[in-house]
Structure formats: C-alpha cells, structure tokens
Amino acid sequence: MFAPQSPWTYLGHQRFMRIARDSGATVRVLPVDLGRVFPVSGGLPLAKRPAQRQAYRLVELARFSQFLQLPLNLQPRYFPVAVDDAARLIIATDAQEGCETALRLCSGIFAAVWAQERNIADAQVLAELLAEAGLPTSLLERARAPDVQQRYDSNTQLAIDSQIFGAPSYVVDGEIFWGQDRLDFLERKLRA
Numbered sequence: 001m002f003a004p005q006s007p008w009t010y011l012g013h014q015r016f017m018r019i020a021r022d023s024g025a026t027v028r029v030l031p032v033d034l035g036r037v038f039p040v041s042g043g044l045p046l047a048k049r050p051a052q053r054q055a056y057r058l059v060e061l062a063r064f065s066q067f068l069q070l071p072l073n074l075q076p077r078y079f080p081v082a083v084d085d086a087a088r089l090i091i092a093t094d095a096q097e098g099c100e101t102a103l104r105l106c107s108g109i110f111a112a113v114w115a116q117e118r119n120i121a122d123a124q125v126l127a128e129l130l131a132e133a134g135l136p137t138s139l140l141e142r143a144r145a146p147d148v149q150q151r152y153d154s155n156t157q158l159a160i161d162s163q164i165f166g167a168p169s170y171v172v173d174g175e176i177f178w179g180q181d182r183l184d185f186l187e188r189k190l191r192a
Contacts, residue, residue, distance in 0.1 A: 001030045001031075001032045001155065001158075001159045001162075001164050001167065001168065001169045001170075001171070002030070002032070002167045002168040002169070003031065003032060003033070003034045003083060003087070003167040004031060004083040004086040004087055004090065004106070004109050004110065004113070004120060005080065005081050005083045005086075005120075006034075006167040006168060007061055007072065007113075007114055008166075008167065008168060008179055008180045008181075009110060009167050009168040009180070010070075010072070010111065010114045011064050011065065011068055011180045012168055012179075012180025012181075012183055013103075013106060013107055013110055013180075014070075014107070015068075015180070016168070016170070016180070016183060016186075017103055017107075019183060019186060019187045020190075023187070023190035023191060025172075025190050027099050027103065028099070029090060029094045029102045029103060029106070030155045030158065030159070031086075031087035031090050031091060031152065031155060032087075032152075032155050032156045032158075032159040032164070032167070033084070033087070033152065033153075033156045034166075034167060036156050036160070037159050037160060037164060037165065037166075038165075040160055041160070041165035041166075042165065043165055043166060045080070046080065047080070058074050058075075061074055062074060064180070064181075070115070071114075071115040073114060073115065073117060076113055076117055077117045077119075078113060078117065078119040078120070078121070079113060081113060081119060081120055081121050082121040083121070084152070085123065085126060086120040086121070086126060087152055088143040088144070088148045088149065088152055089105070089109075089126055089139060089140065090105060090106055090109065091143070091148050091151050091152055092139050092142040092143040092145070092148050093105050093135065093139055095142075095148070096142060097135065097139075101133070101135065104133055105129065105130070105133050105135065108129045108132055108133050109129060112125065112129060123140060126140060127140060162174075162176070163176070164176065164178075165178070166178055166179065168180060170182070170183075170186050172186065172189050172190065175189065177189070
C-alpha cells in the first residue's frame with residue numbers, strides 16, 4: 001500500500017519491483033489516501049509534524065537518495081501535492097492494463113514528483129506520463145469512473161483495517177513491512 005506522493009515509496013520502488021520479480025511474488029497495486037489513514041493511525045501530515053522531525057526527514061531523504069543513487073529533490077516545487085487523480089489513474093491502469101503496467105506507470109509518477117519537478121495534480125502532466133509509458137490517454141477518463149473511486153476507497157479502508165499507518169507498506173500473509181528501509185526483511189520473508 002502506498003501513496004503516489006510518498007518519497008519513501010519512490011526510493012523503494014525499483015528495489016521492490018526487483019524483489020517481487022525475483023521471488024515470483026504476486027503483487028497487488030493498492031494506492032491509498034493517507035489523508036484518511038493518518039487520522040485513525042496517529043500519523044500527521046508533514047506540515048503538522050514538529051520542526052525537528054521535518055528537518056530529520058530531509059537528512060534521511062538525502063542519505064537514502066545518495067546511498068541508492070537515485071535523484072531526489074529534497075523540497076520539490078510540487079509538494080505537497082493533491083494525489084487523488086494520480087492514485088485513481090494507477091488504479092485504472094491496473095484494472096485495464098495489468099499490474100506490471102501499473103507498476104511501470106508508478107515509476108513515472110513517483111519520479112515526476114521527486115526527480116523531475118512535475119505536478120502530478122495536473123491532468124496534462126498525467127497525460128504526458130501516460131504517453132511516456134506508452135499508454136493511452138483514454139485512461140484519464142477511465143480513472144474518473146465510479147468503480148475506480150470505489151476501489152480507491154476500498155484500498156484505503158483495507159489499509160485502515162490492516163492497521164497500516166504509513167507509506168509504503170508491504171503486506172505478506174498479514175505481516176506488515178513499513179517503509180522502503182524494510183525491504184531487506186520483506187525479501188527474506190518472500191524467500192522463506
């Protein structure tokens with residue numbers, strides 16, 4: 001479970017896809033609305049966190065960006081950003097084109113925020129990201145369908161019911177692995 005605006009999801013995404021591929025794991029693409037998860041899990045939006053937590057977050061992002069050799073703007077122009085349209089687009093892509101294609105689109109969306117200074121709340125940017133992924137822009141219309149919103153709501157409720165409290169969270173057989181820095185433990189679990 002993840003949120004398209006999460007820098008930690010961006011930092012872990014390529015490793016997660018490699019781990020899933022190498023282990024033969026079945027992946028479910030589940031974007032969730034952290035704005036609904038945080039109030040019931042004790043999480044706070046970034047702007048409401050204490051100054052020392054906000055400052056340390058930047059230190060950790062820089063560390064992981066350097067360690068993983070992934071480009072990352074610590075304070076991107078379009079963050080915080082409204083992500084519901086991007087989340088629904090990922091869901092629509094998963095439903096119409098399949099999980100692997102949705103994960104590929106996720107790569108583009110995450111990089112758009114954290115490496116490219118692009119506004120994923122803008123429909124034109126989402127259309128560009130679809131084109132860059134070789135996908136039809138008709139997915140933008142599909143993303144507005146009631147069943148896609150229903151799935152987004154269901155994903156979010158599943159996160160709440162599963163006691164998820166942040167992104168990314170990887171769940172295997174009911175066991176939660178929170179954060180891209182837990183991917184080593186996730187890999188061990190999948191190999192066991």
